Each structure stands twice: as structure tokens, then as C-alpha cells.
Amino acid sequence: MIKNKTFKSIIEKLIEKVFSISGLLTSILIVFICYFLFKEGIGFFKNSTIENGYGLYVNSKNKNLNLSSQDLKQIFDGNISNWKELNGINKSIEIIRIDDVFSIYSEEEIGENYENLSSKTSELIANKEGSIGFFPIEYEPKGSRVTKLPTNHLKLSDFLRGKEWLPTATPAPLFGVLPLIYGTLLVSFLAILIAVPLGLGVAIYLSELASASQRKIMKPIIELLAGIPSVVYGFFGLVVLSPFVQKIFNLPIGETALTGSLILAIMALPTIISVAEDAMRNTPRSMREASLALGATHWQTIYKVIIPYSKSGIITAIVLGMGRAIGETMAVLMVTGNAAIIPHSIFDSVRTIPATIAAELGEAPSGEAHYQALFLLGCVLFTITMIISIVSELISKKSYKKY
Amino acid sequence: MIQAKNIHFYYGNYHALKGINMIIDKNTVTAFIGPSGCGKSTFLRLFNRMNDLIENTKLNGECLINSHNIYDKQVDVDELRKQVGMVFQKPNPFPKSIFENVAYGLRVNNMGDKSFISQQVEKSLKAAALWDEVKDKLHKSAFELSGGQQQRLCIARALAIAPEIILMDEPASALDPISTSKIEELIHDLKQQYTIVIVTHNMQQAARISDKTGFFMSGELIEFSETKKIFLNPDKEETQNYITGRFG
Amino acid sequence: MNKKINQKIAFLLFKLFGLVVIGILIGILGFISFNGLKVINWEFLTSNPKEGMTSGGIFPAILGTFYLIVGSLFIAFPLGVMSAIYTIEYAGNGWLIKVIRMMTNNLASIPSIVFGLFGMSLFVNKLKFGDSILAGSLTLGILVLPIIIRTTEEALKAIPDSYRTGSYALGASKLQTIRKVILPSATPNIITGLILSIGRVSGETAPILFTVAAYFLPQLPSSIFDQVMALPYHLYVLATSGTDIVATRRMAYGTALVLIFIVLLLNLLAALIRRKIEKKSKY
Ligand SMILES: Nc1ncnc2c1ncn2[C@@H]1O[C@H](COP(=O)(O)OP(=O)(O)OP(=O)(O)O)[C@@H](O)[C@H]1O
Ligand SMILES: [Mg+2]
Numbered sequence: 001m002i003k004n005k006t007f008k009s010i011i012e013k014l015i016e017k018v019f020s021i022s023g024l025l026t027s028i029l030i031v032f033i034c035y036f037l038f039k040e041g042i043g044f045f046k047n048s049t050i051e052n053g054y055g056l057y058v059n060s061k062n063k064n065l066n067l068s069s070q071d072l073k074q075i076f077d078g079n080i081s082n083w084k085e086l087n088g089i090n091k092s093i094e095i096i097r098i099d100d101v102f103s104i105y106s107e108e109e110i111g112e113n114y115e116n117l118s119s120k121t122s123e124l125i126a127n128k129e130g131s132i133g134f135f136p137i138e139y140e141p142k143g144s145r146v147t148k149l150p151t152n153h154l155k156l157s158d159f160l161r162g163k164e165w166l167p168t169a170t171p172a173p174l175f176g177v178l179p180l181i182y183g184t185l186l187v188s189f190l191a192i193l194i195a196v197p198l199g200l201g202v203a204i205y206l207s208e209l210a211s212a213s214q215r216k217i218m219k220p221i222i223e224l225l226a227g228i229p230s231v232v233y234g235f236f237g238l239v240v241l242s243p244f245v246q247k248i249f250n251l252p253i254g255e256t257a258l259t260g261s262l263i264l265a266i267m268a269l270p271t272i273i274s275v276a277e278d279a280m281r282n283t284p285r286s287m288r289e290a291s292l293a294l295g296a297t298h299w300q301t302i303y304k305v306i307i308p309y310s311k312s313g314i315i316t317a318i319v320l321g322m323g324r325a326i327g328e329t330m331a332v333l334m335v336t337g338n339a340a341i342i343p344h345s346i347f348d349s350v351r352t353i354p355a356t357i358a359a360e361l362g363e364a365p366s367g368e369a370h371y372q373a374l375f376l377l378g379c380v381l382f383t384i385t386m387i388i389s390i391v392s393e394l395i396s397k398k399s400y401k402k403y
Numbered sequence: 404m405i406q407a408k409n410i411h412f413y414y415g416n417y418h419a420l421k422g423i424n425m426i427i428d429k430n431t432v433t434a435f436i437g438p439s440g441c442g443k444s445t446f447l448r449l450f451n452r453m454n455d456l457i458e459n460t461k462l463n464g465e466c467l468i469n470s471h472n473i474y475d476k477q478v479d480v481d482e483l484r485k486q487v488g489m490v491f492q493k494p495n496p497f498p499k500s501i502f503e504n505v506a507y508g509l510r511v512n513n514m515g516d517k518s519f520i521s522q523q524v525e526k527s528l529k530a531a532a533l534w535d536e537v538k539d540k541l542h543k544s545a546f547e548l549s550g551g552q553q554q555r556l557c558i559a560r561a562l563a564i565a566p567e568i569i570l571m572d573e574p575a576s577a578l579d580p581i582s583t584s585k586i587e588e589l590i591h592d593l594k595q596q597y598t599i600v601i602v603t604h605n606m607q608q609a610a611r612i613s614d615k616t617g618f619f620m621s622g623e624l625i626e627f628s629e630t631k632k633i634f635l636n637p638d639k640e641e642t643q644n645y646i647t648g649r650f651g
Numbered sequence: 652m653n654k655k656i657n658q659k660i661a662f663l664l665f666k667l668f669g670l671v672v673i674g675i676l677i678g679i680l681g682f683i684s685f686n687g688l689k690v691i692n693w694e695f696l697t698s699n700p701k702e703g704m705t706s707g708g709i710f711p712a713i714l715g716t717f718y719l720i721v722g723s724l725f726i727a728f729p730l731g732v733m734s735a736i737y738t739i740e741y742a743g744n745g746w747l748i749k750v751i752r753m754m755t756n757n758l759a760s761i762p763s764i765v766f767g768l769f770g771m772s773l774f775v776n777k778l779k780f781g782d783s784i785l786a787g788s789l790t791l792g793i794l795v796l797p798i799i800i801r802t803t804e805e806a807l808k809a810i811p812d813s814y815r816t817g818s819y820a821l822g823a824s825k826l827q828t829i830r831k832v833i834l835p836s837a838t839p840n841i842i843t844g845l846i847l848s849i850g851r852v853s854g855e856t857a858p859i860l861f862t863v864a865a866y867f868l869p870q871l872p873s874s875i876f877d878q879v880m881a882l883p884y885h886l887y888v889l890a891t892s893g894t895d896i897v898a899t900r901r902m903a904y905g906t907a908l909v910l911i912f913i914v915l916l917l918n919l920l921a922a923l924i925r926r927k928i929e930k931k932s933k934y
Contacts, residue, residue, distance in 0.1 A: 020741065023742060029758060032769070037765070037769065037772075201668035202669050210669070223918060224914070225675070227850050227854075228854070231854070231907075231910070232854070269675075293491075294560065294564060297655065308499070329762065354764040361860070382761065393753060
């Protein structure tokens with residue numbers, strides 16, 4: 001009998017252990033998510049500024065060059081034509097790619113297995129003072145009249161301050177996150193601007209004005225709005241809202257920041273409404289009665305007593321709505337047009353951070369700079385939402401302490 | 404003058420007040436006593452229509468203040484509540500500064516400009532015997548006051564809009580003896596200017612401060628007369644039993 | 652009087668806002684139902700996409716979503732319930748529980764695309780599951796874990812302490828109490844959480860983009876290491892990358908309606924269960 005009991009209690013202990021491990025599961029998962037995101041994300045900075053396996057070569061006469069990714073883009077786009085503009089010699093720039101080598105020399109000269117390719121590239125760079133070659137390292141030009149341009153690692157400051165996101169540009173892809181950040185912030189702030197008055201209005205209606213039966217109708221409607229999948233919102237935005245926006249504002253395309261914001265506003269509404277309504281509902285009856293007993297109207301009571309009293313809950317509602325808007329992927333991807341340029345108006349097409357990840361990860365080969373850049377974007381997103389989550393928690397904690 | 408004529412009040416099906424008649428004179432203190440759940444608060448809250456806030460209730464009978472039926476269709480409820488102030492059982496200051504708490508009623512009713520408001524706040528705080536204790540921290544949160552101070556603040560808040568009648572629902576039940584006696588003194592002083600109706604569970608308190616006392620039981624007004632008479636020589640046996648503690 | 656007019660205007664506005672929200676829902680549901688109903692028939696639900704997704708049906712996507720629901724909840728449901736049992740019944744009130752709560756909240760606030768990144772890097776690449784039902788289910792499972800934990804916690808909290816003390820008084824151990832008394836009475840509430848999670852899993856796109864979803868598959872999946880098509884991703888594909896916009900749009904309406912129908916149905920189910928619980932607890 002007693003033995004039986006100890007056996008049983010050992011099993012109980014064991015099961016308790018299992019429970020406690022699963023209790024820690026979410027914490028473990030957060031750590032894992034952090035690790036995998038940041039491992040890949042930080043790996044980004046180990047990449048060099050130009051494409052892997054390639055090098056840039058200039059004539060040795062051409063000294064004092066210190067080319068940034070931005071400069072390289074300008075050179076290869078043909079926007080800069082003389083080295084003088086970049087502190088170099090006074091010669092016009094001549095770009096030589098590996099394809100050019102094949103058109104200049106015949107197959108025999110290069111050799112069946114490209115055995116002479118390296119010497120040919122050397123010859124080209126050495127003979128043309130204004131040349132810049134972009135060749136695979138395997139066939140790199142050699143000799144005293146050729147200088148290999150130093151390759152830098154990608155820098156955090158370039159990532160954070162770069163104004164251009166061109167991850168597939170050659171020879172130097174540009175990973176400037178600013179257009180994406182601006183896009184994300186523009187779309188989410190605009191969405192919140194639309195959703196907050198509407199959401200708070202409905203929250204006031206639900207907590208103060210609606211009869212029990214009206215509430216019984218509204219509550220499930222709001223739950224349903226929260227339950228509709230984001231692709232469906234995106235689809236609706238694509239086929240209804242974006243033509244509508246295009247028509248009303250007479251725009252060339254309907255996929256704009258505004259369209260995205262409208263959809264996001266609808267998606268953020270349920271969060272804002274239910275959190276704010278809860279907060280207002282939790283205002284003690286005594287506060288309400290005190291105000292009414294002094295001759296205040298119901299509306300005066302709402303905006304002078306109930307709203308200030310539930311302030312922290314309302315702020316939490318807004319912050320959570322913001323979180324929802326910033327992290328939303330599919331709907332935004334489908335309706336904002338996805339141009340990775342810094343927007344100048346709400347009628348510009350924009351691309352947000354989550355939409356960029358969703359749109360590009362499929363094409364970015366695992367382990368390369370582009371792939372890791374997308375993880376870095378994930379890190380940015382993760383950090384923003386973590387901050388939002390912690391802030392909203394602190395706000396609601398504070399309100400508990402105060403009263 | 405307040406006059407209640409054959410008042411019946413229902414919470415849903417529950418018959419909470421059963422045919423109550425009462426006349427309350429100007430500038431008197433009237434106390435309601437009776438066992439818990441007998442309907443004192445319900446009756447008191449009729450006079451400023453606070454019961455309107457509770458869903459699914461019904462009122463029969465008439466309730467007149469200065470010979471106007473306050474339940475008439477044309478009556479402006481907010482205006483009525485301006486004239487009939489109320490102090491609640493638990494102190495319930497707003498989460499605002501002391502000054503703003505007292506100024507609240509003036510502001511929501513658009514009564515006077517800035518200087519009038521600050522005058523009126525000072526006057527009311529003085530009338531509520533709180534001025535000396537708070538005059539240096541008018542702009543601190545009302546929550547920094549003690550319970551007794553908070554309750555006097557609530558009284559000041561009610562006084563600020565110059566009501567004719569002040570309803571008090573067990574205003575001292577959450578307070579310590581010293582704060583209680585302060586409030587009692589206050590009520591005594593306020594009688595000169597206001598008509599006061601107070602619900603209390605404390606028999607000595609009713610005896611000390613009121614001119615008339617009404618004894619309620621199970622939704623009925625058992626007896627209503629001079630306080631002295633109620634406590635020394637009541638007509639009804641139930642009253643006698645209750646005040647001598649033989650109730651039950 | 653001024654303040655009366657203000658009140659009238661404000662309240663009118665709020666009622667209007669309420670109507671706007673109702674209008675939005677009716678607008679979305681109405682629009683998609685109106686267009687979708689024209690497409691949906693038995694063939695649409697039971698056959699493969701044909702002719703570059705301009706005709707045929709969406710059966711593989713329905714099946715794929717079903718697999719993902721089963722797969723992710725098979726993983727997340729037991730873990731979530733156990734985790735909630737730990738926090739409510741065992742963990743007490745110390746700092747540890749506060750950290751756990753906070754982490755669960757944080758997990759719930761992570762955007763779904765980040766789960767996609769994580770799933771891709773851990774399950775697809777590191778553990779070499781490839782794009783597969785397994786990787787997708789694990790990713791979605793993590794996504795819904797906080798929902799299951801929260802609803803289960805609420806369910807457990809709702810059980811009066813007298814049940815527990817009553818059971819201990821009869822000499823039952825903690826585990827027996829949980830198994831015989833607490834879980835049975837919490838079950839309906841836990842089931843509502845399960846239903847809500849199903850709704851979430853069936854609608855999520857971003858986490859499956861890079862872990863399981865396929866654009867088109869000629870065959871149905873045969874093991875958990877196969878890719879599947881899924882309804883939300885299918886809708887995305889139909890909406891954004893068709894060759895013949897008019898013809899694929901029809902298919903898209905149908906797919907959107909099926910998705911919305913699933914969500915409506917699950918919400919209804921959850922509401923019914925909730926109502927049943929409320930009725931029961933009255934007596
Ligand atoms: N909001 C309400 N809904 C339903 N019934 C109520 C409500 N308020 C009060 N009652 C009922 O009406 C009766 C009278 O209540 P009331 O608050 O007037 O009693 P009271 O005499 O003030 O009691 P106490 O001395 O405890 O404050 C009680 O039986 C109570 O249960
Ligand atoms: Mg009472």
C-alpha cells in the first residue's frame with residue numbers, strides 16, 4: 001500500500017516536471033526565435049559590399065579611389081562618367097564585364113577552358129586607364145598595372161541610413177532600409193489615424209450607449225471582423241478598395257499607401273474597439289454616478305471622467321492596434337503597390353517591411369546577403385513589436401497600481 | 404420642500420418600495436434608518452433620479468420638489484441633479500486635482516468664469532471644513548487625501564454648484580470616528596442653508612444630527628416623525644425593537 | 652442648451668460609427684458572397700485547378716489547409732493546455748510566472764511573417780525538413796500556441812476554488828484533481844479556444860509562404876514531408892499572379908468565400924458552445 005503510494009507520487013512528480021517544461025515553452029520559443037533571426041540577420045554584416053565571388057579592378061594609375069556602394073551604383077548606371085568626380089584621374093569611365101571580354105577576344109584567344117581568360121582581363125585593365133572591371137575572382141586580372149579595389153563589409157550605418165533598397169543590383173546591391181521604414185510607418189500611422197476615432201467612437205457606443213440587445217449584435221460582428229483572414233482583406237482591398245481610391249482621387253494606380261492604410265484601419269479596429277471598451281467598462285460606477293449627480297450630462301461624464309479614467313486602457317488599445325498594423329503582411333503586400341522608394345505623399349505606392357520579406361524571401365538564395373538582409377528586416381520588425389508589447393504591458397500595469 | 408406621494412418602486416419584479424408618503428421641510432436634516440436592504444438608498448436616490456441609471460426599473464407615485472413633479476416628461480434631469488446634490492457612501496473623488504474636483508460641477512454646468520470658479524472652490528472647501536488642510540496643495544491629486552478628507556472633498560464638490568438639497572447615503576460609514584464627527588459637525592452647519600437628507604446605519608448619529616427620522620423596513624416607511632420621538636417614544640413596536648437592537 | 656446639443660451630436664456620431672462598422676462587415680461579406688456563390692458548386696470543392704487555375708476547383712487547397720489544421724493543432728494543443736495547467740495550477744505567483752506570462756504575451760504579439768522567417772530558418776533549413784507539412788505545421792503551431800494557452804488559462808481560472816479544495820478534502824492528489832475535476836469542467840471553454848485557433852490557422856498566409864505552401868501541385872501530398880497547397884496562399888496566388896485576370900478572379904472569389912465560410916462557421920460554433928456554458932453555469 002505504502003509502496004504503491006510512493007510509486008504514484010514519483011509519477012506525479014514526473015508529470016509535474018513535464019507540465020513545468022511546457023510552461024516554459026513560450027519563453028524557450030522566444031529565445032529560439034531571437035537566436036535564429038539575429039544569427040541570420042547579423043550574418044548580413046559579414047558579406048562584402050559587392051556580389052559574392054566577384055571583384056572590382058581598376059588601372060593602377062587610378063589612385064585615391066574609395067568607392068561606396070552608392071558610388072558603384074552611379075558608375076554602373078552610367079550616372080557618373082569621369083573618374084574625377086570620384087577623386088580619381090581625369091579619364092572617362094569605361095565599364096568592362098566578363099561578357100565584354102568574350103566579345104572582344106575570340107574563342108581561340110581565350111582558350112577552350114578559359115585558360116587565358118585571366119591574362120586577357122589583365123590586358124584590358126592594364127591598357128585602359130579609365131577602365132573598371134567586374135569579374136569573377138577566378139578570372140581576376142593580375143599584374144602590377146592592375147589594382148583590386150578593396151571590398152568593404154556591409155555596414156550597419158549604410159543599412160539604417162541607406163535611402164535605396166535595391167537588393168538585386170549588380171555589382172553592388174543596395175540595402176538601405178529607410179524607404180521600407182518610412183513606408184511601414186506611413187501606412188501604419190495613417191491606419192491608426194483612421195482607426196482610432198472610429199474605434200473609440202464604437203467603443204464608447206458599446207460601453208455607454210448600446211442596449212443589451214444592440215451589444216449582442218455588435219460584439220459578434222467585431223469578433224468576425226477580427227477573424228477574417230488577412231488575405232481576404234487584401235483581396236477585398238485589391239478588387240474593391242484600390243479601384244475606388246484610384247477613381248476618387250484620380251490616380252494613375254489605386255495601389256497606394258492610402259489604400260493600405262484603409263485596409264489596415266479596418267483590421268486594427270477590432271483590437272482597438274475591444275480593448276478600449278473593456279477599459280471604459282471597468283470605470284467604477286461610483287465615478288459615473290458622482291459626475292451625473294453634479295448635473296453633468298452623460299456625454300460630459302464620458303469625456304471628462306470615463307475617458308480620463310480609462311486613459312491607460314485606451315492608450316494600450318491604440319498601441320496594440322499600432323502593433324497589429326505594423327506587423328501585418330499579406331493585406332499590405334496586396335494593396336500598397338510595393339515600390340521601394342521613400343514616399344512623398346499618401347498617394348504614392350509604398351513597400352512595408354513585412355511585405356518586403358514576404359515578396360522577396362522566395363527569390364533570395366539561402367545564405368546570401370539578400371537572404372540575410374531579409375532576416376535583418378525580421379529583426380527590426382521583431383524588435384519593434386517587442387517594444388510595443390512591453391510598452392503596452394507597462395502601461396496597463398501602471399494603471400493597476402494607480403487606483 | 405420635498406414631497407413623496409404613494410411611491411412604489413420596482414427592480415424588475417422585485418417590489419422595493421411599497422407605497423411611501425413623506426414630506427421633508429426646507430432647511431432641516433432628515434435621517435433614514437432601517438435594516439439593510441429595506442430600501443433607504445432606493446428611496447433617497449429617487450430625489451435626484453439616480454435610479455434612472457438602473458435598467459429595468461419602474462416607479463409609480465409622485466415625487467415633488469417645490470411642488471414640481473420631478474418625474475415629469477419636461478423635467479431636465481441634469482438641471483434637477485444640479486439642484487439636488489448627492490454624497491455617496493464611499494468617497495469617490497475623480498482622478499483629478501483637488502481643485503478640479505470641486506470645480507467640476509461648475510465647469511460642466513458652465514457656471515461663471517475663471518475667477519468665479521476659484522472663488523467658489525475656496526468657498527466650498529471652507530464650507531466643507533477642508534480648506535485649511537488642502538489650501539497648499541490644491542493642484543495635487545485628490546487621491547493623496549485621507550478617506551475622511553476625500554469625503555469632505557466630495558461634500559465640497561456637491562456644495563460648489565449651490566444645490567438646494569443635499570442627499571447623503573451613509574456618508575460616514577467608511578470613515579474613522581474623528582472624521583465621522585467632523586462630518587457630523589459639518590452637516591449641522593450646513594443645515595442653515597441646505598435641506599439635507601441622510602441615510603445612516605448609526606443610530607446615535609441619526610439622533611445627534613437629525614431633526615426628523617424615518618424608519619424603513621422591507622420597503623415600507625414604518626414611522627416618520629421628530630427624531631426625539633422616534634428614539635425616546637416611538638409609536639410602533641418594530642421601531643422600538645429596531646432602535647433597542649432587539650430586531651431580528 | 653449647449654451641452655445638450657453637444658451630447659446629441661456626439662452620440663449621433665458614435666451611433667453612426669457603429670453603423671459604419673456593421674456596414675464594413677456587411678460590405679465585405681456581401682461582396683464576396685455575391686461573387687463567390689456564383690462559382691461555388693460541388694465540382695469547385697472537389698476537383699483540381701485546371702487550365703492554369705482558370706477553371707476546375709480548389710480541392711487540393713482545402714485538403715492542404717485541413718492537413719495544416721490537424722498538424723499544427725496536434726502539436727500546439729497538448730503543449731498549450733499543459734503549459735496553461737502549469738501556470739494556473741502549479742506555478743503560484745512568483746516572478747517566474749510573471750516572466751512566463753510576459754513571454755506568452757510577447758509571443759502573441761510577434762507578426763506572422765516573423766514566424767515565417769523563423770520556421771524557414773529552423774525547420775526548413777536547419778532541421779532540413781524542407782518545404783513540408785511538418786515544417787508548416789510546426790510554424791503554425793507556434794503561432795497559435797499563445798491563443799491556446801490564454802484561452803485554457805481563462806478556462807482554468809473560471810473554475811471556482813471550491814472544486815479544488817473539495818477534491819483535496821476527499822484525499823485526491825493534485826494530479827487526480829486536475830484530471831478528474833478541473834479538466835472536465837474546463838473542457839467546453841478549452842474547446843472554444845481550440846476552435847478559435849483553427850480559425851486562425853486556416854487563414855494565415857505569411858507563416859506558410861516559405862515553409863510549406865505550393866503554388867500548384869499535380870498530386871496530393873502523400874507524407875508529412877510533402878508540400879501542400881493551402882486556401883489562403885491559393886487565394887493570394889489567384890489574386891495577384893494569374894495570367895488571365897478575369898478567369899482567375901472568379902476562382903479567387905470562390906476561394907475567398909470558402910475561407911470566410913470556414914471562419915464564420917467556427918465563430919458560430921464557438922459562440923454556441925459559449926452560450927451553452929453560460930446557460931449551464933446559471934444553475
Ligand atoms: N440595482 C438593483 N437591482 C436589483 N435589485 C436591487 C438593486 N439595488 C437594490 N436592489 C434591491 O432593493 C432592495 C433595497 O435596496 P437598497 O439599496 O435601497 O437598500 P438599503 O436600505 O439602502 O440597504 P443598505 O442599508 O444595505 O444600504 C434590496 O433588497 C436590494 O436587493
Ligand atoms: Mg444603502
